[in-house]
Amino acid sequence: MAWGILSLFVICAECKPGDAFFIRFFRDAALSDTFFVEEDTSIYIPLAGQISLAGVEKEKAVKFLEDTLLSFYARPLVKVYSLSRVYMTGQVEKPGPVYLMPSEGFIEAVAIAGTKDRADLARVKVIRDGKTIGLDLRRPRTGETPHDGDLIIVPKSPWPTLMEVYYVLAGVAVAWSLYLNIRR
Structure with a gap:
């Protein structure tokens, strides 16, 4: 024994x-x-x-x-x-099932799954029993807990990242420079 x-x-x-x-x-x-x-x-x-x-x-x-x-x-x-078993999808590093203790909430579920650079935590959707619930995880509320079988969708942010803005501006600068050189 x-x-x-x-x-x-x-x-x-x-x-x-x-x-x-x-x-x-x-x-x-x-x-x-x-x-x-x-x-x-x-x-x-x-x-x-x-x-x-x-x-x-x-x-x-x-x-x-x-x-x-x-x-x-x-x-x-x-x-x-x-434990609750929820399913993560969208802009997360590890999509699929996540197991949560009773004291853990939506923020912990997202933390366990990890987020990608373009994750929009202000527009998280939870599908539960065929109904869609919208959550803003930047401002967590008490009392909101995941239920077994919830599907948590972390959408892509509509806003570009700083690097994307940089690449666009760099491309515009190169094009403008070429235009000015050709015009002379």
């Missing part, structure tokens, strides 16, 4: 493929890792083995996992947090 204190972060209403678990062993950091529910709705946790979560609701899965892990790890401290 392994000695350790662990923390378990879980995402699932009814566990399905792609849901994530993060287990942190405070006394043995080498065992800490993120685990995903596989296509057969099971996960593999070292020492505990393959654990099936097929058709299990969140509350029951949490208790089941706690009991299972208690039988393999002596004196563990198990904490369970419900």
Whole structure:
């Protein structure tokens, strides 16, 4: 039996493929890792083995996992947090799913995904249950939290970057210089 204190972060209403678990062993950091529910709705946790979560609701899965892990790890401290899985697209460095703790909001989701130079944080769109919500992340509001399954779109800014302005002005200057030289 392994000695350790662990923390378990879980995402699932009814566990399905792609849901994530993060287990942190405070006394043995080498065992800490993120685990995903596989296509057969099971996960593999070292020492505990393959654990099936097929058709299990969140509350029951949490208790089941706690009991299972208690039988393999002596004196563990198990904490369970419900994570939100949101999807990032648009002017972000890492488009795709992002997993968020309950205390994390839209700004953290964008920070995790990273932004490109032309990202417009004043016109962020969130698509939730077929409805579009507009957000200005330059002025964050309290109470706005991501929901599981949200699609967050970071649009491209309509304004040119300083380098783009420089290139245009440099091109105009060269063209004007050529025009003046040819005209003489």
